[in-house]
Amino acid sequence: MTVEQARTSMVVADKVTRVFGRGDGAVKALSEISFTAEQGTITALRGRSGSGKTTLLNIIGALDRPSEGRLLLQGEDLTVLSEKQRNQLRRQRIGLIFQSYALMPLMSAYENVEFGLRIAGIASSQTRRMAEEALEQVGMKERMKHRPGELSGGEQQRVAIARAIAHHPVLLLADEPTAELDSKTGRSVIRLFRELVDRLGMTIIMTTHDLSVLSMMDQTIALEDGHIGKANEE
Numbered sequence: 001m002t003v004e005q006a007r008t009s010m011v012v013a014d015k016v017t018r019v020f021g022r023g024d025g026a027v028k029a030l031s032e033i034s035f036t037a038e039q040g041t042i043t044a045l046r047g048r049s050g051s052g053k054t055t056l057l058n059i060i061g062a063l064d065r066p067s068e069g070r071l072l073l074q075g076e077d078l079t080v081l082s083e084k085q086r087n088q089l090r091r092q093r094i095g096l097i098f099q100s101y102a103l104m105p106l107m108s109a110y111e112n113v114e115f116g117l118r119i120a121g122i123a124s125s126q127t128r129r130m131a132e133e134a135l136e137q138v139g140m141k142e143r144m145k146h147r148p149g150e151l152s153g154g155e156q157q158r159v160a161i162a163r164a165i166a167h168h169p170v171l172l173l174a175d176e177p178t179a180e181l182d183s184k185t186g187r188s189v190i191r192l193f194r195e196l197v198d199r200l201g202m203t204i205i206m207t208t209h210d211l212s213v214l215s216m217m218d219q220t221i222a223l224e225d226g227h228i229g230k231a232n233e234e
């Protein structure tokens with residue numbers, strides 16, 4: 001990796017190691033993981049349960065810090081930032097999608113997205129326009145008055161995606177975004193990801209167990225027990 005590459009890539013993981021606990025009880029969840037994700041691409045982190053996917057995603061999303069190694073976002077080393085700086089960076093530049101959607105059941109789709117923007121500190125004069133725009137981008141504007149319980153799993157996931165992209169992040173991180181969906185709906189979520197990449201220039205990193213979506217990725221990083229797996233060499 002040249003210095004120039006490190007500066008221009010969206011994400012650079014440089015020998016990222018994460019150890020939980022100390023002494024005899026210590027667990028090495030990640031061991032010297034290095035990879036690069038370029039702007040405008042979709043990367044899958046795949047591997048069995050316990051292989052370290054979520055731990056790595058949390059470090060990329062500045063929710064956690066490596067024990068050793070560096071994580072660069074747009075050339076900036078996240079590992080040297082204070083917690084306050086990391087929170088601010090996450091609010092401005094990163095969108096997060098969780099497996100279980102994490103939508104508020106008593107709020108409509110629109111209110112869920114708008115609430116997310118308010119929490120992110122967006123001025124109230126802007127939140128309506130930004131929430132509607134995000135719901136439009138995921139094809140949910142017509143159904144935005146519905147509550148999550150009145151929507152299908154695929155539609156709920158679209159609302160969760162709208163909430164994650166409404167503040168215009170450069171990087172979208174998704175933990176098992178297709179796990180709760182049937183394979184057809186799962187593929188349509190990945191097609192939506194592709195549109196976000198092509199139309200908005202977003203960069204997406206997602207974890208998955210789902211082999212059927214891997215052909216739709218630009219890059220797959222296989223993890224095995226916290227190491228980069230042999231599958232990457234195939």
Ligand SMILES: Nc1ncnc2c1ncn2[C@@H]1O[C@H](COP(=O)(O)OP(=O)(O)OP(=O)(O)O)[C@@H](O)[C@H]1O
Binds near residue numbers: 027029049051052
């Ligand atoms: N906070 C923690 N404290 C201690 N050990 C942890 C912690 N978080 C993760 N681990 C351990 O680190 C390893 C990797 O876990 P991780 O959740 O990253 O795997 P994963 O590939 O995302 O699994 P899954 O697909 O089940 O979510 C596991 O052995 C796990 O038990």
